[in-house]
Amino acid sequence: MDALTQLLHGFGDAVTPLNLLFALIGTLLGTAVGVLPGIGPAMTVALLLPITYVLEPTGAFIMFAGIYYGGMYGGSTTSILLNTPGESSSIMTAIEGNLMAKAGRGAAALGTAAIGSFVAGTIATLLLALVAPVVVTLAVAIGPADYFALALLAFVAVSTVLGASPVRGLASLCIGLFLGLVGTDLLTGQQRFTLGVPQLADGIDVVVVAVALFAVGEALHVASRLRHGPVQVMSSSGKFMTREDLRRSWKPWLRGTAFGFPFGALPAGGAEIPTFLSYATERRLTKHPEDFGRGAIEGVAGPEAANNAAAAGVLVPLLTLGLPTSATAAILLAAFQGYGIQPGPTLLTTESSLVWTLIASLFIGNTMLLVLNLPLVGLWVKLLKIPRPYLYAGILMFASLGSYAVNADPLDLVILLVLGLLGFAMRRFGWPVAPAVIGLILGPVAETNLRRALAISDGDLTTLVSSPFSVVVLLVAVAAVVGPPLLRRARRGQAVAA
Amino acid sequence: MSTREPAAVRPAASVPEPAPETSSSAAPASGAPAGAPASEAPAPSRNWGEVALSTLLLLLGVYLVVGAGSITVPGSSNTVGPRFFPYLVGAATILVGGLLAVRVLRGDQGPAEDGEDIDPTARTSWRSVGIIALAFLAHALLINVVGWPLAVTLMFGAVAWALGARGVVRPLLAGGIVSVVVWLLFVKALGVLLPGGILLELATAWF
Numbered sequence: 001m002d003a004l005t006q007l008l009h010g011f012g013d014a015v016t017p018l019n020l021l022f023a024l025i026g027t028l029l030g031t032a033v034g035v036l037p038g039i040g041p042a043m044t045v046a047l048l049l050p051i052t053y054v055l056e057p058t059g060a061f062i063m064f065a066g067i068y069y070g071g072m073y074g075g076s077t078t079s080i081l082l083n084t085p086g087e088s089s090s091i092m093t094a095i096e097g098n099l100m101a102k103a104g105r106g107a108a109a110l111g112t113a114a115i116g117s118f119v120a121g122t123i124a125t126l127l128l129a130l131v132a133p134v135v136v137t138l139a140v141a142i143g144p145a146d147y148f149a150l151a152l153l154a155f156v157a158v159s160t161v162l163g164a165s166p167v168r169g170l171a172s173l174c175i176g177l178f179l180g181l182v183g184t185d186l187l188t189g190q191q192r193f194t195l196g197v198p199q200l201a202d203g204i205d206v207v208v209v210a211v212a213l214f215a216v217g218e219a220l221h222v223a224s225r226l227r228h229g230p231v232q233v234m235s236s237s238g239k240f241m242t243r244e245d246l247r248r249s250w251k252p253w254l255r256g257t258a259f260g261f262p263f264g265a266l267p268a269g270g271a272e273i274p275t276f277l278s279y280a281t282e283r284r285l286t287k288h289p290e291d292f293g294r295g296a297i298e299g300v301a302g303p304e305a306a307n308n309a310a311a312a313g314v315l316v317p318l319l320t321l322g323l324p325t326s327a328t329a330a331i332l333l334a335a336f337q338g339y340g341i342q343p344g345p346t347l348l349t350t351e352s353s354l355v356w357t358l359i360a361s362l363f364i365g366n367t368m369l370l371v372l373n374l375p376l377v378g379l380w381v382k383l384l385k386i387p388r389p390y391l392y393a394g395i396l397m398f399a400s401l402g403s404y405a406v407n408a409d410p411l412d413l414v415i416l417l418v419l420g421l422l423g424f425a426m427r428r429f430g431w432p433v434a435p436a437v438i439g440l441i442l443g444p445v446a447e448t449n450l451r452r453a454l455a456i457s458d459g460d461l462t463t464l465v466s467s468p469f470s471v472v473v474l475l476v477a478v479a480a481v482v483g484p485p486l487l488r489r490a491r492r493g494q495a496v497a498a
Numbered sequence: 499m500s501t502r503e504p505a506a507v508r509p510a511a512s513v514p515e516p517a518p519e520t521s522s523s524a525a526p527a528s529g530a531p532a533g534a535p536a537s538e539a540p541a542p543s544r545n546w547g548e549v550a551l552s553t554l555l556l557l558l559g560v561y562l563v564v565g566a567g568s569i570t571v572p573g574s575s576n577t578v579g580p581r582f583f584p585y586l587v588g589a590a591t592i593l594v595g596g597l598l599a600v601r602v603l604r605g606d607q608g609p610a611e612d613g614e615d616i617d618p619t620a621r622t623s624w625r626s627v628g629i630i631a632l633a634f635l636a637h638a639l640l641i642n643v644v645g646w647p648l649a650v651t652l653m654f655g656a657v658a659w660a661l662g663a664r665g666v667v668r669p670l671l672a673g674g675i676v677s678v679v680v681w682l683l684f685v686k687a688l689g690v691l692l693p694g695g696i697l698l699e700l701a702t703a704w705f
Contacts, residue, residue, distance in 0.1 A: 037614035054688045082614050165608045167598050171555055174591040178558060181587060185580040190570050192580060193562075216634075218613065223626040223661055227617040388615055389661035390672060393654040396634060397677060400650060404641065405690045413638035417631060424627070429548040430608020447583040454578040 003133050010356030014364055019062050022055070023361055026063035027368045030070020035077050035380045036391060038222055041311075042327040042434070043214040044071035047395070049207055049335055050402040057339045061358045064335060066365040068328065069121060072311050073369050076113050076304055077380050081106065081234045089271035089307050092279040096292070096299030101234035103295045107377075111241040112249045112297050113304040114373050119250075120257040120305035121366040124312030127261055128319075129359050132348065135320040139345040144453040145463050147321075149470035151446035153267050153477040154323055159435040161273075161480050168431040175422070176439025179204050186448055199411050206334035208403045209440055212416045213433045214327075215399040217423020219392045224424070226388060233384045236377050249301040252282050256305030263306075264313020267325055267473075271310035278302035312362070319343055319355060322445065327434035330441045548602045556595030562588030629660035645695020647677040 013019070029051075033044045048067050052060035079090035080097035093113065100109040142150075159169030182193045183203025194200040241249070259274040259281070282298040283289070292299060317323040322343035324330035336343050341351055348355055373380075403416045426433055450464075457463035465471050566584035610618065633656035640649035654673025655666065663669045678698065684690040686702060694702070 050690070051688070054690060078614060165606075167594060167601060168608050170590075170594045171552065171598050174555060174559070174587065174594050177587045178562060178591065181562070181584055185569075188572050188580050190572065190580045192569050192584060193565055219657075220627055220630060221611065222613055222615045223630055223657075224622045224624070225616050225618065225620040226623070226626070226661055227615050227620070228662065387663065389658040389663035389669070392661055393657040393663075393669070393673065394676065396630070396657055397650050397654055397673070397680070400634075400637065400646075400653070401680065401684065401690075401692070404646065405684070405692060408691050408693075410638050410641055413641070414635070417634050417638065420634075421631065425547070425551055427611040429545065429551060430610050431551075443587075450583065451578045454582075459578060 003129050006356045007129050010360035013357040014360040022059045022063045023066045023364050026066020027070040027365050030067035031074040034071035034074020035383050041071035045328050045331045046210040046214050047398050050405045062361040065361040069365045073117055080109050092275040092303035096296050099295035104238045106236040107238045107240045108245050109300050112301045116253045116301045116305040117308040118370040119253045120309040123257050124261045124309040125362045128312050128315055132320050136345050136348045144449040146470045147449040149473040151442050153473050156477045156480045158438050169435050172431045173435040173439045176436035177443040180440045180443030205406045207406050208412050208416050210331050211399045211402050212419035213423035215395050216420025219395050220424035221427040231385055236381050245297050248297050252298045252302035253305040256302040257309040260306035260309025261313040264310030265316040271307050274306040274310050275303040278306040327437045330437045552595050552599035559588045559591030626660045630657050646692045647681045648695050650677040
């Protein structure tokens with residue numbers, strides 16, 4: 001029960017008036033920005049990253065915990081109240097959520113989403129606190145070759161498993177790996193691909209790339225095909241959750257958590273698959289099948305819980321291995337690096353109090369979200385109605401603020417625009433953006449470990465498959481590349497035969 | 499200037515583009531023999547823009563491989579130096595870029611990304627994209643000259659106008675108020691470095 005003692009210490013550090021204030025500001029900002037249409041959790045975190053520059057690490061990460069969970073929560077509010085497709089992990093929540101809102105049961109839909117997020121977030125954060133120390137004890141033994149294999153698995157999983165088009169995911173990954181190469185080589189100090197520009201010797205800042213690909217790319221993409229006319233926000237009114245609603249919600253909450261956490265915690269994580277599985281399960285298990293397609297509360301409760309549990313699960317590989325498996329986690333990793341902290345197996349011992357304060361803050365932020373969001377729904381609805389020209393102009397303003405504040409160099413803003421145009425093109429052609437961000441951040445880590453492994457073995461490539469751990473991980477990675485196309489072909493073969 | 503014509507709010511989707519609805523799974527199987535006739539597949543509509551982007555990716559791979567050759571390798575470096583990973587990434591980039599270019603030429607289309615504010619049937623408004631890109635570039639070059647708040651106000655106004663906000667005064671006024679408030683908050687309260695421009699810095703020097 002060492003973890004629980006540590007966690008209690010974490011609470012002790014987090015529950016100071018100032019830190020509680022940081023948590024409150026974080027949850028409010030995270031929800032407010034997350035609610036804005038067109039802004040998903042990853043963009044929320046990228047845009048708000050600069051705010052934390054002025055804080056010391058503990059305060060910054062407490063605020064970040066709030067922003068992280070707040071952004072997740074805000075996103076689901078948007079998808080329930082706007083009858084238009086949003087980010088992929090909220091699509092399943094949106095299906096029945098929209099229908100419930102249309103049927104005048106918006107308040108109940110938002111209620112089950114809020115309480116479901118709270119339940120899932122609390123259980124999943126507790127699991128994080130219990131699992132993380134165990135993973136660390138296993139991870140201390142892994143060498144550079146194993147780590148390289150893990151990074152390779154994360155690359156492959158993010159690029160091919162999650163997106164609709166694996167080749168496009170890999171294309172995006174290649175762009176990110178290239179951007180990660182620009183700058184000074186960590187091990188020998190040689191400049192690579194800097195085109196002789198002195199500012200590029202330090203590499204391209206992660207904040208600039210993330211804000212460019214997410215915020216600027218999205219703003220340009222929306223500008224190219226803006227939905228004109230009045231914004232239609234569905235009513236959030238109606239009766240709040242009844243006892244019947246609660247009875248129908250609690251099992252989906254728990255089942256959603258059970259789907260979400262493991263998927264988030266695996267290096268091949270992500271929130272899309274568990275939300276999809278949760279929706280399918282609830283649809284099969286429900287005692288009210290006639291409600292599906294007309295606004296079934298189970299269809300909101302399950303996926304929403306899965307989404308939040310996955311968000312907590314993603315923190316397991318991030319905090320214990322330094323392995324980001326979602327775009328949001330990659331940006332969190334960048335925030336750690338900004339403070340000179342490299343997440344990895346040693347983090348829990350070297351930065352013990354920081355990590356446990358962060359985990360405690362996740363509990364606090366989660367509770368604040370529950371308390372804040374039910375009464376503040378009216379405010380969030382107003383945010384949804386913000387005129388779109390002003391919304392996207394404002395997004396670009398904050399993109400400028402964040403990127404300029406990094407180095408106070410206008411060149412960063414030009415890079416921001418160029419990469420923003422790239423992000424626009426990628427969206428237009430259906431290239432997912434997340435692999436690029438993961439490639440940028442994890443690429444240098446993968447390279448360092450690869451070279452360390454090969455240095456130890458004197459250049460013998462078989463060292464990469466010398467431990468059972470790396471063999472298994474690499475096999476899973478190969479399966480992730482080869483599996484989906486084979487499955488698809490097999491299915492098509494069956495369809496032809498039938 | 500009072501160009502109030504709401505050109506950006508023209509009825510959307512008057513001439514809808516062929517919406518990219520073909521998902522990748524509907525594409526010809528990747529492993530199919532190149533010469534095999536696509537059986538009763540609809541005539542593929544090639545997306546030349548994506549062909550261009552994939553070709554650029556392929557060229558990026560070539561640049562990586564060629565450029566890696568000119569990275570200085572310190573004499574003391576052992577077997578695996580700073581060139582190894584760029585070669586690896588370059589080779590992968592060439593492979594992926596080439597494969598994607600071929601697939602797109604065969605008619606494969608990716609699912610264009612959805613969003614709450616995106617009208618998938620709308621015609622692409624290159625005008626909005628162009629104005630926004632130029633406004634953003636101009637503001638990047640202006641920041642060190644006129645300060646962040648003024649540069650951002652002009653950018654904000656231009657972007658809002660391009661996206662169909664009514665009038666010229668209101669977008670500029672909104673941008674001005676928001677940028678000054680944000681500047682005060684970040685610079686005076688949080689201590690972020692952001693040039694305010696002569697007027698604003700003089701006016702707030704006492705702070």
